Amino acid sequence: MPRTGRAVVAHGQDFEIREYPVPDPEPNTILLRQELAGICGTDLHNWQNGFKTEILLGHENVGIVEAIGDGVETDYVGNPIKEGDRLIFAPGTDYGGYGFQWNPDEAPHFRGGFADYMYLTYPNTCYMKTNATPEVAVLTEPFTVGVHAVMRGEIKLGDTVVVQGSGAIGLVTVACAKLSGAGKIINVGGPAGRLELAKKLGADVTIDIEEITTVEERTEHVKAETPRKEGADVVFECAGFLPATPEGLGYTRRNGTFVEVGHFVDMGSIDFNINQLLMRKNLRVEAIWGSRYEHFVRGLPLLEKSDLPFADMVSHQLPLSKVEDGFKALDGGYRLDGETAIKIAVRAEE
Numbered sequence: 061m062p063r064t065g066r067a068v069v070a071h072g073q074d075f076e077i078r079e080y081p082v083p084d085p086e087p088n089t090i091l092l093r094q095e096l097a098g099i100c101g102t103d104l105h106n107w108q109n110g111f112k113t114e115i116l117l118g119h120e121n122v123g124i125v126e127a128i129g130d131g132v133e134t135d136y137v138g139n140p141i142k143e144g145d146r147l148i149f150a151p152g153t154d155y156g157g158y159g160f161q162w163n164p165d166e167a168p169h170f171r172g173g174f175a176d177y178m179y180l181t182y183p184n185t186c187y188m189k190t191n192a193t194p195e196v197a198v199l200t201e202p203f204t205v206g207v208h209a210v211m212r213g214e215i216k217l218g219d220t221v222v223v224q225g226s227g228a229i230g231l232v233t234v235a236c237a238k239l240s241g242a243g244k245i246i247n248v249g250g251p252a253g254r255l256e257l258a259k260k261l262g263a264d265v266t267i268d269i270e271e272i273t274t275v276e277e278r279t280e281h282v283k284a285e286t287p288r289k290e291g292a293d294v295v296f297e298c299a300g301f302l303p304a305t306p307e308g309l310g311y312t313r314r315n316g317t318f319v320e321v322g323h324f325v326d327m328g329s330i331d332f333n334i335n336q337l338l339m340r341k342n343l344r345v346e347a348i349w350g351s352r353y354e355h356f357v358r359g360l361p362l363l364e365k366s367d368l369p370f371a372d373m374v375s376h377q378l379p380l381s382k383v384e385d386g387f388k389a390l391d392g393g394y395r396l397d398g399e400t401a402i403k404i405a406v407r408a409e410e
Contacts, residue, residue: 063081063082064079064080064081064082065079065080065082065170065175065176065177066078066079066080066175066176066380066408067080067116067164067169067170067172067174067175067176068116068117068118068172068174068175068380068383068406069114069115069116069164070107070111070114070115070116070117071111071113071114071115072110072111073107073108073110073111073387074384075383075384077380077381078164078165080167080169080170081167081169082170082176082177083167083168083169083170083179084127085127085128085129085179086129086181087129087130087131088129088130088131088132088183089129089132089179089180089181090125090127090128090129090132090141090147090179090180090187091125091126091127091128091170091177091178091179091180092121092123092124092125092126092147092177092178092179092180093123093124093125093126093176093177093408094121094123094173094175094176094177094178094407094408095122095123095124095146095194095197095198095407095408096121096122096194096195096197096198096374096377096405096406096407097118097119097120097121097122097159097172097173097174097175097198097405097406098118098120098121098173098198098199098201098202098228098374098403098404098405098406099120099383099386099387099390099403099404099405099406100119100120100201100202100228101227101228101229101300101322101324101390102324102325103117103118103119103387104387104390104391105300105324105325105327106325107387107391108391109325113162114162114163114164114165115160115161115162115164115172116159116160116161116164116169116171116172116174116175117159117160117172117173117174118158118159118172118173118174118175118406119151119157119158119159119160119172119173119201120151120159120173120198120199120200120201120202120405121148121149121151121158121159121173121178121198121201122146122147122148122190122194122197122198122200123146123147123177123178124144124145124146124147125141125142125143125144125145125146125147126143126177127143128141128142128143135147135187135188135189136186136187136188136353136356136357137188137357139188139189141187141189145189146189146190146191146192146194146197147187147188147189147190148187148188148190148197148198148200148201148356148360149180149185149186149187149188150185150186150187150201150204150351150352150353150356151201152350153182153183153184153185153186154182154183154184155182155183155184156171156182158171158172158173158178158180158182158185159171159172159173160172168181173406174380174383174406175380175408176380176408186353186356188356188357188360190360190364191364192360192363192364193371195370195371195374195405196363196364196370196371197363198374198403198405199228199232199363199370199373199374199403200356200359200360200363201351202228202229202232202403203232203235203236203359203362203363203370204351204355204356204358204359205229205232205233205321205348205350205351205355206229206232206233206235206236206359207236207351207355207358207359207362208348208350208351208352208355209233209236209296209298209319209321209348210233210236210237210239210240210296211355212319212346212348213237213294213296213317213319213346214294214317215237215240215241215242215293215294216241216293217241217243218241218242218243219241219242219243219292219293219294220242220243220244220246220285220286220287220292220293220294221237221242221244221245221246221292221293221294221295221296222245222246222247222248222282222292222294222295222296222308222311222312223237223245223246223247223248223249223258223263223295223296223298224248224249224295224296224297224298224299224304224307224308224311224322225248225249225297225298225299225300225304225322226247226248226249226250226254226255226257226258226266227249227254227298227299227300227402228373228402228403229298229300229321229322230247230249230258230296230298230299231254231257231258231261231373231402232261232373233296233298233321234247234258234261234262234263235261235262235366235368235370237262237294237296238261238262238368239262239362239366242262242294244264244265244285244286245262245263245264245265246263246264246265246266246267246282246285246286246292247259247263247265247266247267248266248267248269248278248282248311249266249267249268249269249299250268250269250270250271251268251270251393251394251395251400252268252270252400253399253400253402254394254400254402255268257369257372257373257402260368260369260372261368261369261370262368265285267281267282275303275307275310278307279307279310279311282311283311286313290313290314291310291311291312291313291314291316292311292312292313292316293313293316293317294312294316294317294318294319295308295309295311295312295316295317295318295319296308296319296321297318297319297320297321297322298321298322299322300322300323300324300325300327301322301327302327302328302329302330303330304322305320305330305332306330306332306333306337309332309337309338309341309343310337312341312343313341314340314341314342315341315342315343316341316343316344317343317344317345317346318343318344318345318346319345319346319347319348320345320346320347320348321347321348324349324350372402373402373403374402374403374404374405375396375399375400375401375402375403375404376389376396376397376399376401376404376405377404377405377406377407378404378405378406378407379406379407379408379409380406380407380408383406386401386404386406389401389404390404
């Protein structure tokens with residue numbers, strides 16, 4: 061009898077587990093047995109808006125090679141791979157993306173990470189073997205966003221850096237800024253549990269938005285931590301909330317750099333004073349869109365070798381049947397089972 065596996069199908073704000081036949085890999089494809097898949101802020105924002113049609117989610121993934129199709133011998137960088145190896149992969153390809161898949165009932169089904177299996181079927185998929193633990197490896201995709209952001213920000217040794225937001229993208233950006241030689245890192249976010257981890261990942265100063273509640277107060281606190289109280293050399297907006305952008309521009313010193321990182325979902329528009337916040341400060345403004353294969357090649361070795369406590373970011377691991385609990389926790393206070401939720405990952409095993 062052909063074996064089946066489970067996959068989570070989202071529609072509106074509801075989730076349903078369906079059974080699908082598990083494919084035998086065609087030539088040049090790989091079947092993974094899923095270990096962990098992270099719930100991304102992009103998933104959350106789309107869920108908040110409600111999915112208009114059925115979709116398979118989960119694009120932050122790590123899994124074990126279950127079966128290999130003919131023609132597959134090495135990973136993207138040339139390392140030999142075999143059944144039993146642990147792989148991460150880039151969700152975006154030139155032929156389609158994993159984890160944002162409409163029409164879930166169409167074969168080959170397993171194209172989203174909230175499932176028992178993942179079928180790497182698109183040509184030229186960037187998959188890489190790793191010796192990292194699942195809790196670290198599952199962070200590869202968000203970590204590459206931090207890598208991309210910091211490369212675009214062009215941090216110089218000794219720069220004063222502000223990171224807005226202490227979710228997963230904010231935290232990995234803190235870590236990447238530290239690895240890039242920032243002299244001082246200020247993280248503006250919350251709640252307190254996330255800020256504690258930010259310090260372990262490289263933040264020198266944290267500013268809790270639940271305690272310092274106005275833009276004016278936060279700006280004063282940020283500037284007080286910068287040379288001559290003139291503002292930061294580089295500011296990364298990783299919170300993904302509209303008011304954070306003009307606030308972050310206000311943190312940036314004259315001739316500084318502002319990098320927009322957090323708006324992967326269209327959250328609408330906002331007014332700000334272009335003359336005061338951009339022109340008069342002679343700013344360089346950058347914006348990134350996800351990451352590319354280059355950032356996976358650069359980022360994975362850093363995750364594998366770093367002494368930073370990346371695994372601590374995975375605060376919760378939920379079975380497939382509890383995926384809705386993870387979305388609701390991230391939507392309402394960032395707490396789950398009485399603990400601060402940082403990165404919530406979904407596992408195949410119940």
